[in-house]
Amino acid sequence: MVPLNYYLILSGILFAVGTAGVFLRRNLITVLLSVEIMLNAVNLTFVAVGRYLGTVDGQIITFFVMTVAAAEAAVGLALVISLFRHRETLNPDAFTALKW
Amino acid sequence: MLLLIPLLPFLGFLVNAFVGRRLSKSVSGGLACLAILASFAVSALSVWTLLGTPSGALDQVGFTWMSSGRLHVPFSLRLDHLSALMILVVTGIGSLIHIYSTGYMHEETDGEYARYFSYLNLFASFMLVLVLGANFPVMFVGWEGVGLCSYLLIGFWFRKQSAIDAGKKAFVVNRIGDVGFILGMLLIFATFGTFDFQEVAAAAGSRAVEHGAMGAITFATLLLFVGATGKSAQIPLFVWLPDAMEGPTPVSALIHAATMVTAGVYMIGRNAVLFSHAPTTLAVVAGIGAATALVAGTIGLVQNDIKRVLAYSTVSQLGYMFLAMGVGAYAAGIFHLYTHAFFKALLFLGSGAVIHALAGEQDLRNMGGLRKYLPITYWTFLIGALAIAGFPFLSGFFSKDEILYRTFVADMPGHLLLWAIAMVTSLLTATYMFRLVFLAFHGERHAAAPAVHAHDDSGHHGAGHGGHIHDAPPSMAIPLIVLAIGSIFAGYLGVPHALGGANRIEHFLEPSFEVSERAREGATTGVDAAPREGVAEAVPASLQEPASGTEEHGASTELMLMALSSAVAIAGILIAMYFWLRNKEAADALAQRMHVFYNLLVNKYYVDEIYDAAIVQPVRLLSTNGLWKGIDVVIVDGTVNGVGAVVRGTSGRLRRIQTGSVRTYAASLFLGVAAILGWYLW
Numbered sequence: 010m011v012p013l014n015y016y017l018i019l020s021g022i023l024f025a026v027g028t029a030g031v032f033l034r035r036n037l038i039t040v041l042l043s044v045e046i047m048l049n050a051v052n053l054t055f056v057a058v059g060r061y062l063g064t065v066d067g068q069i070i071t072f073f074v075m076t077v078a079a080a081e082a083a084v085g086l087a088l089v090i091s092l093f094r095h096r097e098t099l100n101p102d103a104f105t106a107l108k109w
Numbered sequence: 110m111l112l113l114i115p116l117l118p119f120l121g122f123l124v125n126a127f128v129g130r131r132l133s134k135s136v137s138g139g140l141a142c143l144a145i146l147a148s149f150a151v152s153a154l155s156v157w158t159l160l161g162t163p164s165g166a167l168d169q170v171g172f173t174w175m176s177s178g179r180l181h182v183p184f185s186l187r188l189d190h191l192s193a194l195m196i197l198v199v200t201g202i203g204s205l206i207h208i209y210s211t212g213y214m215h216e217e218t219d220g221e222y223a224r225y226f227s228y229l230n231l232f233a234s235f236m237l238v239l240v241l242g243a244n245f246p247v248m249f250v251g252w253e254g255v256g257l258c259s260y261l262l263i264g265f266w267f268r269k270q271s272a273i274d275a276g277k278k279a280f281v282v283n284r285i286g287d288v289g290f291i292l293g294m295l296l297i298f299a300t301f302g303t304f305d306f307q308e309v310a311a312a313a314g315s316r317a318v319e320h321g322a323m324g325a326i327t328f329a330t331l332l333l334f335v336g337a338t339g340k341s342a343q344i345p346l347f348v349w350l351p352d353a354m355e356g357p358t359p360v361s362a363l364i365h366a367a368t369m370v371t372a373g374v375y376m377i378g379r380n381a382v383l384f385s386h387a388p389t390t391l392a393v394v395a396g397i398g399a400a401t402a403l404v405a406g407t408i409g410l411v412q413n414d415i416k417r418v419l420a421y422s423t424v425s426q427l428g429y430m431f432l433a434m435g436v437g438a439y440a441a442g443i444f445h446l447y448t449h450a451f452f453k454a455l456l457f458l459g460s461g462a463v464i465h466a467l468a469g470e471q472d473l474r475n476m477g478g479l480r481k482y483l484p485i486t487y488w489t490f491l492i493g494a495l496a497i498a499g500f501p502f503l504s505g506f507f508s509k510d511e512i513l514y515r516t517f518v519a520d521m522p523g524h525l526l527l528w529a530i531a532m533v534t535s536l537l538t539a540t541y542m543f544r545l546v547f548l549a550f551h552g553e554r555h556a557a558a559p560a561v562h563a564h565d566d567s568g569h570h571g572a573g574h575g576g577h578i579h580d581a582p583p584s585m586a587i588p589l590i591v592l593a594i595g596s597i598f599a600g601y602l603g604v605p606h607a608l609g610g611a612n613r614i615e616h617f618l619e620p621s622f623e624v625s626e627r628a629r630e631g632a633t634t635g636v637d638a639a640p641r642e643g644v645a646e647a648v649p650a651s652l653q654e655p656a657s658g659t660e661e662h663g664a665s666t667e668l669m670l671m672a673l674s675s676a677v678a679i680a681g682i683l684i685a686m687y688f689w690l691r692n693k694e695a696a697d698a699l700a701q702r703m704h705v706f707y708n709l710l711v712n713k714y715y716v717d718e719i720y721d722a723a724i725v726q727p728v729r730l731l732s733t734n735g736l737w738k739g740i741d742v743v744i745v746d747g748t749v750n751g752v753g754a755v756v757r758g759t760s761g762r763l764r765r766i767q768t769g770s771v772r773t774y775a776a777s778l779f780l781g782v783a784a785i786l787g788w789y790l791w
Contacts, residue, residue, distance in 0.1 A: 032772055032775065032779075104769075104771065106769055
């Protein structure tokens, strides 16, 4: 059986990758994808710890997170599309004003 | 029932104020007249009841107005002999003025007409509250109310700058006096612990007469007198009254005769006991009264505006009344107030008829020869002029002689000087009144065509007149005739003993002044007499005997003085006849020869200019440079703007944090989470 630490380390790496993506990428869609990676890192932790403790709580929370993530992706992509229509770009640095 | 007296005109005010503009002139004017006439009827009825009341006073407590600690002020009215006379004058003369006004103001629009009558009713209502009030605060309500109404009525033609200024002047000058009144009132409460006139009088009556200038009563009465100088137009606050003629002429009649200016005299009469206990104040009152009489009389001699002459004559006559009050002859002062109400109302209404006939012309130099065109006005005006001049056996003669006699025999230092001043003023009064009569009604017409010559600045009668001059219409003529009859016979209420009369008015008023007379006697003999006794208590006839005995003693003196003052009055008329009827060049030549003095008088002793330079300009300078540009701009605005500037500066710096860059926000969010986690994990 794979020890818990391995899962946690993988989860930490995934989270770091996702965070770096959010900070460093210049494309909003990539940023959204990075956020998904961060969420899945967290999901992995939940499932792993749930298994380690022998409860189903972690799995239930994971389903919640997946639902929220799906909704977030839908809303986020809709926003990205409408932002693109306005500015013809997906660079997050282009959007510094709340309204224009 | 007493409450009805001020309430009826007040109801008239309410109706005319709220629905008046939708009523026709005859309805709104008729309503106002009806209100004041009904009030007159109720007054007469109340006085009739009073005469049958042995206690000599009727009380009515409306409701508790203020009650806090030992301060208890009911809104109560009291009718005693003094206020009985006053309400009859106010409602009686007031009714005549209302009736006259329906004719005088008929060219105003419906709305203006109703507004005018609503003010007029309100004025009468407040004056009645003032007169009937049984304690200082209630009196003060009326006191302030008449001040307000005078402002509204003087500035009635509010599209005319001079009328607005005159209204404001009256209001501001009255406020100055009111400060004195309030302070005096509070000092009285602090000293006696009550505001009720009767209780104050009883408490003061049980005290020793205050000599010197430092006592509480002296201070309080001096402060009250400051209030009286404001309301009754005495030196130094008389400047508003001559300007008050910017209002419609019946208003001047109302202010000068029946209401408002008599308030100060009445107030001193009402507090006669207090004033009697402060000989210093009485000396000041007498001195100011005599000085005012003389100053105003001399100014009146050279004015060319018909109403201005009358205004100065009012100031001068009020000076007489204060002189009487000051020498302790309260009944004589109130008597003169009462006769003066008749002939001054008559003179003002008569001058109003002249102005009305001449389409707004007020300058005496443009009149002349009006006797032919305005017979009713001429004859009634002549009677009024004779009465005010003190011509024998008209009303003014009795009251004025009473004052002169009482001054002559008064026991206060300098009373002969006061008497001499009063005599000179009497001469001046006769002279300027007959100057007015001769210039306006005798001689030749000066103005080419007064109907064409409609003054625009005061031209409320601009249109609607034909080429001919018409005499007063019935609504104006009847009040004139009634007042003329009153001016002749009003004095017979107070025919002195020396002429075989009974001086009924003095006996009528005695209950109101009884304690004060005794205090005065105590003062002269140096004994702290003045037994504790309510003012309005009935006086047994036996107590009056010694008083009338001393009057018999002075009868020969009184007769002599009477002859003298009659001679003075006739001399004054003759002087006027010489200068302004027979030999007009002489008047001009005299004015030329004494041009310094003449200019002084024409410019009213430069009092307005002196006040302007000494008070108005410094206050304005202080306000502009000190209070406005100093305190307001630097400190008040500075604080407000400073707070704003600090907030703005701080925000300006904080604003830089909000860049709008999503990644900066994300980074700070991440760092924040990391920091919090770090805090908990380590």
